[in-house]
Amino acid sequence: MDKLKSDIEIIDWLNSLEWIEEVIVSRVEIVGKIGLRTNSMDKQIFNLMNTCMDNRYYILLDRKLICIERFNV
Secondary structure, eight states: OOOBOSHHHHHHHHHHOTTEEEEEEOSSEEEEEEOTTOOOOOHHHHHHHHHHBOTTEEEEEETTEEEEEESOO
């Protein structure tokens, strides 16, 4: 998979994941709401997410949210 280098690419990618229920975009971050049926995140999935993001983005996990924030907003 090529690096995701823009907000649009990240939003489209999150929308394509079946375990993401909703994607919310703000000026500072992109938030993916994890579905209620998803109980845990496989380490392999998290590693894949980290490797496919451009270095301008970083990922935070908070229970049922994936927050992708931008550096230098």
